[in-house]
Amino acid sequence: MENKIFRINRISKSFGSENSDSKVEVIKEISMEILEKEFVVILGNSGCGKSTFLKILGGILPASSGNIEFNGKDYGQEIPRDVLKKFGFVFQNNNLLQWRTTEGNLRFMLEMMHLKGEQWTARIDEMLDIVGLKAYKKEYPHELSGGMRQRVGIARALVHNPDVLILDQPLGALDAITRKMLSYEILNIWKKTQKTVVMVTNNVDEALLLANRIFVLSPVLPTTISHEIQVNIPITARDENIYENQRFNELREMINDIVRSTI
Amino acid sequence: MTKKRIESFIAPIIMFLLIFTGWEIIVRALKIPKWLLPMPSQIFKSMIVNFPAFWPHILVTIETVLLGFIIAVPIGILLASLITSFKVVNAALSPYVTFLVMVPLISLVPLLMLFMGYGMNVRVVTVIIQSFAVVNMNACTGFNNVPIMRQELMQSLGASRLQSYRRVILPTAASDIFTGVRLAGIFATTGCISAEYVGGNMGLGSQIIKYSQFLKTTESFACIFYVTIVGLMMYWLISFAQKKIISWKI
Ligand SMILES: Nc1ncnc2c1ncn2[C@@H]1O[C@H](COP(=O)(O)OP(=O)(O)OP(=O)(O)O)[C@@H](O)[C@H]1O
Ligand SMILES: [Mg+2]
Numbered sequence: 041m042e043n044k045i046f047r048i049n050r051i052s053k054s055f056g057s058e059n060s061d062s063k064v065e066v067i068k069e070i071s072m073e074i075l076e077k078e079f080v081v082i083l084g085n086s087g088c089g090k091s092t093f094l095k096i097l098g099g100i101l102p103a104s105s106g107n108i109e110f111n112g113k114d115y116g117q118e119i120p121r122d123v124l125k126k127f128g129f130v131f132q133n134n135n136l137l138q139w140r141t142t143e144g145n146l147r148f149m150l151e152m153m154h155l156k157g158e159q160w161t162a163r164i165d166e167m168l169d170i171v172g173l174k175a176y177k178k179e180y181p182h183e184l185s186g187g188m189r190q191r192v193g194i195a196r197a198l199v200h201n202p203d204v205l206i207l208d209q210p211l212g213a214l215d216a217i218t219r220k221m222l223s224y225e226i227l228n229i230w231k232k233t234q235k236t237v238v239m240v241t242n243n244v245d246e247a248l249l250l251a252n253r254i255f256v257l258s259p260v261l262p263t264t265i266s267h268e269i270q271v272n273i274p275i276t277a278r279d280e281n282i283y284e285n286q287r288f289n290e291l292r293e294m295i296n297d298i299v300r301s302t303i
Numbered sequence: 304m305t306k307k308r309i310e311s312f313i314a315p316i317i318m319f320l321l322i323f324t325g326w327e328i329i330v331r332a333l334k335i336p337k338w339l340l341p342m343p344s345q346i347f348k349s350m351i352v353n354f355p356a357f358w359p360h361i362l363v364t365i366e367t368v369l370l371g372f373i374i375a376v377p378i379g380i381l382l383a384s385l386i387t388s389f390k391v392v393n394a395a396l397s398p399y400v401t402f403l404v405m406v407p408l409i410s411l412v413p414l415l416m417l418f419m420g421y422g423m424n425v426r427v428v429t430v431i432i433q434s435f436a437v438v439n440m441n442a443c444t445g446f447n448n449v450p451i452m453r454q455e456l457m458q459s460l461g462a463s464r465l466q467s468y469r470r471v472i473l474p475t476a477a478s479d480i481f482t483g484v485r486l487a488g489i490f491a492t493t494g495c496i497s498a499e500y501v502g503g504n505m506g507l508g509s510q511i512i513k514y515s516q517f518l519k520t521t522e523s524f525a526c527i528f529y530v531t532i533v534g535l536m537m538y539w540l541i542s543f544a545q546k547k548i549i550s551w552k553i
Contacts, residue, residue, distance in 0.1 A: 100458045124461035135452050139474055139549070152460050152470070 045204065045236050046074035046097070051106035052262070053092055066092050068262035069106070072255060079230055079237045081247040083295070084257030090240040091132060091208050093257075097238060098129045098206045125153055128197030128235075130207040134189040136181040142168065142192050143177040146199045153200050160199075167195040170229060187218040194226070198233065207239040211246065223249055227278060244295050247271075248288055249278055256298055267298055341521040349525040357510070361529055364495055364507045367423065368533060371430025372491040376484055378431070379438025383480075384468065386439075387446035403436040408494055412501045421503040426495060433494030434487035441483025445476030481545045488537040496530055507533070 050069045056062035066089040074080050084090045095101040097108070099119035107116050110123060119127075136145050146164045150156070168174045171191040181189055190210055197205055210226070211219045223246045230237055230250070241247055247254050248271055256267040269291065277285045323343040329335075330342045337345065350357070382400070385392045412429055419425040449472050457467035499508025507526045514523035 095455065098459050099461070100455045121461035121463075124459065127459070129456075129459035131452055131456065133452070135456050137471070137474070148470075149460065152457075152462055152466070 043076040044073050045076045045078075045111060046072070046238075047109035048072050048074075048097070049107045049109070051093075051096060051103045051108065053089070053096060053101070053104050054262075065262035067096075067103075068264045070263075070265055071106075072265065072268075074236060074238065075252075077234055077236055078252045079250055080239070081251035081254045082238070082240045082257060083242065083244065083247050083254055083299075084240075084263065085259040085299075086242065087261075088257050088259050089261065089263040090257060094129075094206055094208050094238065094240055098127055099124045100129070125200065126203045128200065128202040128205045130190075130193050130197045130205070130210045132208045132210075133213055134181070134186075134193040136189055136192055136196070138181050141178050141180055142173060142184070145181070145192055146196050149196050149199050155200055163199055163201070167199045170198070170232065171195045171225065187214050187222060190214065190222065191225070194229065198229070198235075203236060205233075205235045205237045207237065209240050209242065212242070219243075219246075224280070226250060231275075244292055244299070247295070248273065248291055249282055254295070256295070269295065338518040338520050341524055345521050346524045346528060349521045350528060353522060353525060357507075357526065357529060360505060360507050360510050360526070361533070363423075363505045364499065364530070365533055365536075367426045367430055367495045367498075367506060368491045368537065371427045371495065372434055372487060372537070374427070375431045375433075375435035375487055375491065376438050379435040379483065379487065380442050380480060382435075383439045383442030383446055387443055388464075388468075400436050400439050403432055404440060408433050409497050409501065412498050416502050423505075426498040426503070426506065429498035430491045430494045433497075434491040437486045437490055438480070438483040441486070442476065442480045445479025445483075446472060448479065449475045477549050481541070481549065484545075485538070485541050488541045489534065492530065492534040492537055 048071055050071050051067060052065070052069055053067040054063055054065040056064055070093065072080075082090055082093065092101065096103045097119075099121070102118035105117065107114055108119060109115070110119060110126075115123065137148060140148055143164055146167060150160050150164070165174065165177075168177060171194055173188060173191055173195065176184060176188065176192075181192070184192065190213070194207070194210060197207075207226070211222050214222065226239075227250055237250075239250065251271045254267075254269040254271060255265050256269070257263045258266040271291060273282070273285055273287050273291075277288075282288050327342050327344060330340055341349075382396065386396055386400075387393070408429065411432065412425075415425050415428060419428065453471050453475055454467055457471055462470070495506065496508035496511075499506035500512055503509055504513070507530050510526045511523050511530075514520070514526065
């Protein structure tokens with residue numbers, strides 16, 4: 041777990057043209073290093089720029105300044121297209137193609153990446169099995185529940201076997217019970233697949249259940265990292281009983297204090 | 304579902320029978336002269352008896368409508384793709400497309416005829432002008448309504464602009480595009496008849512004018528009914544294509 045997979049260097053982002061009134065500075069000089077197979081959680085208020093940061097990380101948006109190193113290569117302000125095969129992106133609201141079935145949505149990913157053959161077809165089943173949707177292969181998105189759709193979104197982001205999984209509030213639109221259930225599922229997926237995961241959330245319990253490290257973003261624009269928290273809760277303690285863990289409760293108290301003090 | 308099917312099939316037939324029976328009874332009862340308003344039975348009879356005389360004109364009308372429509376639809380979609388992808392194209396073309404939608408076509412036809420004569424060409428061009436703009440406008444709406452997150456999905460997996468267009472933007476906009484195509488089917492028919500009205504002696508439009516000038520109202524109505532049939536055929540054809548292409552929606 042010691043290899044640095046990402047080295048993010050003073051990334052800033054603003055929208056709108058330079059020197060005009062419409063210019064909004066959203067992110068200011070965020071730097072972080074992410075280790076291989078690490079689970080990093082980014083915690084922040086609504087509108088503070090979490091999605092923007094993930095989009096830069098995932099090659100959807102270029103940064104305005106700073107640079108991103110991935111696997112030891114410096115790609116400047118934007119990760120190039122051919123590297124994006126190594127990433128899987130899960131969107132804030134599932135973003136499934138409504139004219140394709142569950143299976144079709146996963147296959148779409150493989151088609152776009154020119155991954156053909158038996159082993160990839162088998163991988164579709166494997167991924168649907170991991171998210172517990174093997175029985176829903178032939179269903180269209182509108183025939184699935186919100187939680188199921190989100191799970192298809194996660195399976196889709198994994199099907200091409202990326203190194204890095206990027207999740208933008210994957211559980212944000214779900215009810216509390218489904219949300220809790222799915223957060224354990226994400227934990228299991230992480231354990232099983234051994235991916236590097238970067239996830240955004242606004243839920244402290246979720247962050248503590250999943251993260252090796254938590255970065256808290258400051259609530260006012262332009263945002264920057266206000267705190268970095270090492271979540272030293274052993275992996276064995278991370279299950280339904282995590283609420284009894286002493287360290288969990290200490291950290292939870294601490295983060296809640298941070299969040300409260302910044303509002 | 305089947306009950307609904309039957310309803311949607313039976314209801315228009317009953318309506319059809321009611322209207323034409325009512326029409327027939329009123330014309331008979333009031334003894335309205337044939338040249339003013341013929342009875343449906345007479346019109347239907349004329350449709351059959353005079354079919355050999357109508358047929359060449361029906362063919363010409365169908366040909367014009369289809370040809371114009373088939374050219375107009377891709378032009379409309381292509382132009383919409385360009386307009387929504389490039390700001391310059393949008394600024395340059397949008398006012399003219401809007402102009403073409405707004406201007407009463409009948410006022411353009413004589414001008415076109417000045418340039419192109421009375422042949423098939425001018426009628427096809429009229430149909431194209433009349434129908435491409437509505438395809439274009441609806442397709443623009445469709446393309447503009449594609450959620451940004453769809454494009455972000457494509458960017459997240461390193462797709463090119465062309466790939467995004469073909470694999471995601473076009474399918475997402477498909478139902479709006481088809482709204483335009485449906486309307487274009489109607490506009491193509493009306494556009495064709497307008498062109499035939501104004502000049503030339505081929506096509507159902509020209510026959511409607513000819514017969515009514517000679518007070519042969521029955522034959523005139525027979526031609527109008529044939530126009531309706533051509534319009535309905537277009538409508539069914541497009542609905543059929545839509546079902547085949549966007550089968551996931553049903
Ligand atoms: N394309 C854009 N153009 C202009 N401003 C933008 C753009 N995208 C985001 N912003 C602005 O950047 C800020 C951060 O947006 P972002 O979507 O990153 O927030 P977020 O932290 O993900 O919020 P949420 O938790 O609600 O999803 C917002 O103020 C938003 O208005
Ligand atoms: Mg967001």
